Amino acid sequence: MGNTKSEIVYSVPISDKVPGESCIYRHPLCTDSLVITPHYEIQTMQDAILKTFTRFEHRQCLGTRLLPNPSGLLSTQGFNSNANGQEIIRNSSQAVLKQNQVNSMYQQSIDDLNCCGGGGYMVTNQTNIELNIANPSNNQQKTNPTQANQQYFSVSRNNGLLKTQTQGQYNDQSNNESNANLSFQNIVYQQDFGGAKTEYERQKRIQQIQLSTNLSFTEKQTLIDIENKKFELQKASILTNGKSSLMGAKQMAKGGEYCWKTYKDLFNTVKNLATGIRSLQLTEQNDEQEKQTLDLVGIWSRSREEWVIVDCANVLYNNVTVPIPEQIHASDLSFILEDTQLSSIFCGRNELERLYRMIRSSQKAQVVMSLGNLQNIICFDEFIPSILQKFFTDQIGINVITLKFVIDKGAQLPTIPFPKISPDNIQSFCYTTRQDNGKPIAAMLSHRNFVSFLASVWNISHLKPQQDDVYLSYLPLSHIYEKVSIYAALYAGASIGFYSGEISTLIDDMFILRPTIFCSVPSFYNKLYQTIQDKYFKKTEGVERWINEKALEQKLQAHRQSPTADVKHTFYDNIIFKSFRNSLGGRLRLAFSSSAPLFSHVHQTLKLVYGVPIIQAYGCTQSTGLAFITNALDSSEGHVGGPTLNTEFKIIDVIELGYTNDDIDETGQKIIRGELCLRGPGIFEGYFREQEQTSKEIDKNGWLHTGDIVQLLPNGSIKIIDNRKNIFKMPQGEYVSPEKLERIYQQVNSITDICIYGSPIQKYLVAVVVPKKDLVDLIAKEYGLPTSSYIQNCRHPQVKVDIISDIQKLAQKQKLFSYEIVQKIHIETTPFSILGLVTPSNQLKRQQAYKLFKQGIDSLYEFDS
Structure with missing residues (x-):
């Protein structure tokens, strides 16, 4: 199905063949030497990030989508009030939930219902929440935002789940809006009915709430009814000065638009955060075999902007990011905490709740869950339920604070200067899995490794991101694939939008964000392919089916004959396939697939139907994520391309598995097959406290033995055919x-x-x-x-x-x-x-x-x- 275009050469030999090994191969542009840096002045990731912040300070950088909830209440998120002028809050009379009853409901939800896995809280028949009116003797309702002692609350909904109600005290001693100061004193949980899987289930839960609490929620109503007293959720626009801060929400469109921070916003936040981290002593020093002192900072969360903020602070101030996989077993989390002796972890509220459940489960089983040296948990979300705060502080002895608290602390202090960083300094750990016992093991990646990755991308014009690109991030940032993708987008000055937290809404996120670059894994592309097959080919009949099949056939023929392997077709793209492209936002120009090979028929169909090249990449944690990549001008499928400009490779015999450099294929032609070995500045520095394992994988000549069995194709590309290790990747990228x-x-x-x-x-x-x-x-x-x-x-x-x-x-x-x-x-x-x-x-x-x-x-x- 399509031969590789003869003019594309992926690699060339630069050495002679030796017994048991192939020649050494490099990219055709690197026959003399490998590319080390994207620019001569960039030696570390600190250099790269600082260059980014100074070049693109006024461009939009990080974007988070705010979703409206089904009952019509707009979701809210915290912003610095001096960032963009006016802020929107919701106000009401002094209505608050009884804290002890909320805590009881929260405890029951976590222990008995396992918290539903999404940060929302299920409603059961046993739930009985009352809504009281604060200060009932005060019958005067104040709605003027400039009046003193005004009570405020905000209703927040994230991922479709109604979550928080906030009570705050508004004080205005000068009766001047510009001097408004809002100080929030109490945060409590509101009942959730958004975790339902179906509309029928949601309506049933609404009825349960109404019966037990006299609350009234309707599809279009934004009123809370309490004993026939209606308090309308009103909007108050408050002008605030630079010293004010509040929980608020940007006014947003019905579909849930993205709210953006600029590169300047990010830079200021990063500096304040780093200063706060240093002043609060939130790092843990570790000596890696006396080579260098490592200041470790843990991050445990899904892909979100706060993850990038913390990581950038670590990059600039020589801390080492220790990413903890979002989905992790309690035993593996304990192992990582013991292994690194982390004193602090940054995480989301979902992860905080998961840790709570892990500890509670171990307590019930009368088993001690080791938390190592953990002393501080810094929560990305500003609302932390008091029951969690009390549990970790009083029972476990762990301090729980918010990210905002650390940033505000740093903002009050002089900004610490940037330290001098060497390319050899470790910048990040990345946990993978040992092949012998399945335990986590930390690969250490240096500044040189990440700069080398940037070099491998920046010297290929059709692959590198541009300033006007928009990148959608949804893959776990604990995986090297997503981490380096974020670095590439940042270095280009592109905009990075984060998914809303649920895979089920990913297509909707793409439709709203309209990304130009998208990175994913085969499992996602397989689902897209199956949807196309089911909806437009298998289930259609007669003329409609014939038209769809003919359009795909004609595009394939034109694609094969095009000297540039063009995946676009003026007629078919505008008439037949336009709706497909628009469903992903309509602007996608590059899509990437990695972590596992992509089926040839899936690859071919998707790039033609969506009219976008799908670039296949190969790499591993130990090669800093990228070692091989296909050419956008290549019309063939079934391989992962050739080496990047910072990588050289060879293929060694694996006699016990029957793979050698002198194999013969079914046609009698000689082929080269064996284990893939990599070398170059992108190869990791070794495993943390595992020198023996490091020596097993990196030989004395600097070759990384990947364990992957490959076949070298005539044009210098490689095809993954097997693995000699007792660990394999699933299509989603998880190691088993x-x-x-x-x-x-x-x-x-x-x-x-x-x-x-x-x-x-x-x-x-x-x-x-x-x-x-x-x-x-x-x-x-x-x-x-x-x-x-x-x-x-x-x-x-x-x-x-x-x-x-x-x-x-x-x-x-x-x-x-x-x-x-x-x-x-x-x-x-x-x-x-x-x-x-x-x-x-x-x-x-x-x-x-x-x-x-x-x-x-x-x-x-x-x-x-």
């Missing part, structure tokens, strides 16, 4: 340790042996299982089968049903993530030890097992394409 999961699943009573298999191009895990004879005999007895025939009885469909049920029950009990749960099984009747698949130390010979069971494994994925 089969050994770790096999140890867990061995607890299933119905299993004797299990071998788990996964692949970057398959959506879920499968397993080869040897059932226990007791289970098979029980099923045989139930169905009247002779118990003497174990092999025959293993073929009964109920055997698979029972084992999968047991596996999923255990997975739920162990709180495994969805991608760690085996979805299908192949039944094997001979124990692995008899098949010669077990080592003397009782370890599974994995590659031999995969080879032996290949036919059975392939059959489990047979109907998924």
Whole structure:
């Protein structure tokens, strides 16, 4: 399906071949030397970020979308009142929720309903919240924002969930709006009915609230009814001076527009934050084998602007960012906290609640959850429920403060000067997974590594971002792929908009933001492809289906014949495929896919239907995210391109797996296959406190042994075909340790042996299982089968049903993530030890097992394409 264009050469040899290895290959533009920096004056990421702030200070930088809620109440977010003049708040009479009843509801929601996973709180029949009127003796309602002692509250809704009500005291001693000063004294939780999955469920919960509290919420009404007394939510525009600050909301359109900070805003915030971090002593010093002192700062959150703010502060002031994966098991979180001895973590309120639940679960199980040296939690969200504050402070001994508090603290002090930073200084950790035990392990990435990444992008004109680009960030910033994408956008002076927090609204976010650059993973593109197939090809009939198929066929033909591999077509793009492009905002010019190979048919269809090149990239944490990338002018699929300008590679024999530099393909042609090795300034500095593991992966000549098995194609590009390590990536980019999961699943009573298999191009895990004879005999007895025939009885469909049920029950009990749960099984009747698949130390010979069971494994994925 399309040959690689002959004029595109991805790599060239720069050395002779040696036994057991290929030649060393580089990008055609780097035959003499690799590219180290994007510009000579840029040696560290501190240089790069400072250059960005000075060049683009008035351009918009970070954007967050504010969503309206279903009942018509606008969502709110905190802003410095002197940032853009007027601020909007909602005011009412002095109506507040009883704090103790709210805390009771909050406690019940977390403990009994597991907090619904989204930061909202489910309504149950047992919930009984009263709404009282503060100062009932004061019957005079004050609505003039310039009057003294005015009470205010704001209703906040995030991700569709009604969350907070804020009470504040307004004081104006001079009766002058420009001197207004709003001081918030109390923040409490309001009942949620937005976590419902369906409109029917939401309406049912509204009725429950109305019955138990006399509250009235309607679809179009923005009134709170309390015992037939209506207090209208009024808007008050307050002019504030530079010293004032308040919780407010930008006036926004019905669809939920993006609110932006400029590069100047970001720079000022970053400097104040760094000063606050230093004054409050929120970093933890660690000596990495006496090479350098590392000031560690943890971040645990989804992709959001506060993550970038904290990271930029670390970049400029020589702190080391320690990203904690958003979705993490309690045991792995404890390991990271012990490993790094972090004293402070920046996180969102959702993560704060998750930590609360982790600790509570361990307490109920009478197991101690180690938090290492954790002393401070800095919450990105300004509202922290008092029950959480009290729990962490009084019971755990951890100080909980807000990001705003740290920034305000820094703003009151002289800005600390920028320290001198060396390219060798560690800038960030990035946790990956050990292949032997599945535990987290921290790769250390230096300023040189990240500057090298910028160099690899900036010297390819059709790939680098531009000032007028808009980038949508939604992938986890704890992954190196998203982190370096943010750095590229910042260095270009582009605008970065963040998704609203829910994958289900990602397409809507794209429609509102209208990005020009988008980075994602194969799982997202696979869903887009399936939607197109279901809606426009499989379910259409007659002329409509013929037109769609003909349009795609004609575009494909034109694409193959175009000297520039153009994916656009004037007629078909404007008539047939326009709605597709507009659904993603209508401005997309580049899309990137990484973390796993993209199916060729998916790649081909999407780039033609949406009229945008989809660039495939390959890299790993240890190569600072990018090592190979395809050319936008290449019309072929099925490979990940050639090396970047800062990378050289070679391919070494893996004889035990049957891959060598002298392989022969099915046509009799010689091909080069083997393990991919990388070298260059982008290769990481090693693992934190794991010198032995570092030496296993980086040899004495500086070559990183990736473990990925590749095939070198005639034009110098590579194709990923296998992996020699016992860890693999899923399509979404998550790493899976089969050994770790096999140890867990061995607890299933119905299993004797299990071998788990996964692949970057398959959506879920499968397993080869040897059932226990007791289970098979029980099923045989139930169905009247002779118990003497174990092999025959293993073929009964109920055997698979029972084992999968047991596996999923255990997975739920162990709180495994969805991608760690085996979805299908192949039944094997001979124990692995008899098949010669077990080592003397009782370890599974994995590659031999995969080879032996290949036919059975392939059959489990047979109907998924």
